[in-house]
Amino acid sequence: MVEDNRLPSTFSFSYPDHLISTTNIPFSSYDFVSLDSLNRLPPEDISFLELKGCLHVPNRPILDVLLRRYFLHVHPCLPVLDEAEIWRMYDGNYSQNRSPQKLSLLVLQAIFFASSVFVPLKTLTDMGFRDARSARTALYHRTKLLFNLDAETDILSRGQGAILLTFQTTASDLFSGTHWLSVAIQLAKSAEADISDYELGDKNPETLAKKRLWWCIILRDRIHSLALRRPIQLRPDQAHITCEYLHETDMEDEIEHSKVYSADEKRQLVHIFRLQCQLAVTITDLITIVYSPLWSTHPEYISAKNAINTQNEIDQMKYSLQKWAEVAAKTLETSSTSASAIMFTKLTYMYYDSARLAVYHYEALIWETQYGYHYPSSIQPIKAEIEEVMLNMNQNVEELITQGLACYLPISAIAHAALPLVLSALDSELSSTRLQLVARQRRLHFYKQIMRVLQSRYEAADKVCSFVDDIISYSKLKLDLNSTWMVTGSGVDNKSLHNFNRNSDIASRLRERYQVPGRRMKTICEFFFRQPRSYLRLALLLDHALSRGQYPRQDDIERLWKRLRLSDTPQVSDMPVGTILPDKSSSSLSTNQTESVTTQAPRPMNSVLELERVPQNSDWLSLRPLDIEFSETGCISPSNIMTNDLLQSQTSLDNCTSDFPPIVSNIWDDVHI
DSSP, X not given: OBOOOOOOTTOOOOOOGGGOBTTEEEGGGSTTEEOTTGGGSOHHXXXXXXXXTTTEEEOXXXXXXXXHHIIIIIGGXXXXXXXXXXXXXXXXXXXXXXXXXXXXXXXXXXXXXXXXGGSOHHHHXXXXXXXXXXXXXXHHHHHHHHHHTTSOOOHHXXXXXXXXXXXXXXXXXXXXXXXXXXXXXXXXXXXXXXXXXXXXXXXXXXXXXXXXXXXXXXXXHHHHHHHHTOOOSSOHHHHTTTSOOOOTTTTHHHHHHOSSSOHXXXXXXXXXHHHHHHHHHHTHHHHHHHTGGGGTOXXXXXOXXXXXXXXXXXXXXXXXXXXXXXXXXXXXXXXXXXXXXXXXXXXXXXXXXXXXXXXXXXXXXXXXXXXXXXXXXXXXXXXXXXXXXXXXXXXXXXXXXXXXXGGGOOTTHHHHHHHHHXXXXXXXXXXXXXXXXXXXXXXXXXXXXXXXXXXXXXXXXXXXXXXXXXXHHHHHHTSOGGGGTSOOSSOOOHHHHHHHHHOHHHHHHHHHHHOOTTTSOOSHHHHHHHOHHHHHHHHHHHHHHHHHTSOOOHHHHHHHHHHTTOSSXXXXXXXXXOOOOOOTTOSSOOSOOOOOGGGSOOOOGGGTTOGGGTTSOOOTTOOSOOOOOOGGGTOOOHHHHHHHHHHHHHHHHHHTTSSOOOOOOOTTTTOOO
């Protein structure tokens, strides 16, 4: 917090016409807001800040909404500020033995930026913005200008503002957050927030503020690196993670005086944040090790002795994650079913499952590059672990959508949802029966909805979705995924394929007739088991794209495969797989055919993300939901299932700028597919 230092008395405001409104007032109208170095800035800098709207804030009703949404949706996962103290400043509610404090305008603008995606559209339009994206961009630049022009020089306030700006990521620059994290680290060290002798129960406000800042930095560093597959910035020897975690005692004041949560809810959220910090410590070595192949720090050849050491490291990472999960399960057993607790719990497990998946992929990479196709017994346990992770992820995503909680996810969820989206889409491609396809496309629909919600708020989601598009196209063109699940036999023309979509009984009978037992892959995990090299290529393509901020060119891909020893060699299951071969001249089954369906141009993944296409018919190769009916058997129509999903998800989208919704029963409890 900073001392009161407001506008120079000789300076008068002259707002541009587009900023003159009852919703925009000079920040000096609020006694609790200050900017300590404004009176030392050159007049031209002050005029520029004024022109860009940096020196004005919304009126009290809008400010109420912004602060409330910040403490509801941002603060629980990044409690860098003391909520109780902020409300005291805001209300001017200080006892006689406490001197009034001031909140830096830099920090306040950062609060506006971080909370803007959770604010109702009506509020944003009242502020002069078109939508959440434009509001977020404008508010980011206002905060950045205050920072870059040194309008605020208090180190702690600058550090608090910088850590909030780590939420900034755009389609053109996925690493803006990385820059601000580096800035926050340096400022925190300058403020001596990295000291390791914090004592539990220390009530000194400045000490607690530094402790909050340091743990928020550690958490953001690990989660950010896990999401973007990048090296951590704060090494273990620099992080002083031996210091005490943020404890319930440290946050006792805001637990009792929160304006947006009850004391019980607040206490639960503090426990969840503590679990996230513990997870951040747990995955520190994991991030350094498993993403080393992406950054040329992974040796091309591992000797037998080093292979044993590497496997020991992997086992230790697995053990550490397992111990964290045991602690988390005990902690969360006592949590209530409040919407806020559920959402932040699901978010925490999203981070945990991402870490597990990274470890299993790294272990498979070690086995694949060292032993080739001679290790089926070793890869089987990895397959089982990946299946478990995917099951957990699917359940969490489904609940986030059906309970209307997806719209409260932070920007980090974009990268964490990307790989499950790819795997779910390809799993749908591998479906062997109609009912299986419908069930998997329903699951895929939930991932599509997660990404659609995030796209409506975060520009960076556009970039990640383009990566997904490219990887799906690569899987069809290079890996020939379609041929791994199609039936063996003669050709069927497109008209027949369409008829098969409309008649599940015929399609099922034809599959049974022409399937080759033991050769067709039915799930993405079976694809991993039989073609681990091809599977790992898909995962590594996404890892590479996220870590570099752009999809690799073909020569980059080939260099990556060569460096990681993932060039084409025999795999666990190098056996022929059946294909449907279309006969252009006839719809009957024939043995004379030369063109495989897999030679057709792949459908772009953007069709997966376009909800307008949900009720349409499509050919068998499409990832879109299929319009098939089972009215004769009394089962619900899959097209109706997808429509119900759409309506439920759209309702969640429409309501997601309100406070957390009440939890409702799962709408799929009575649906049996």
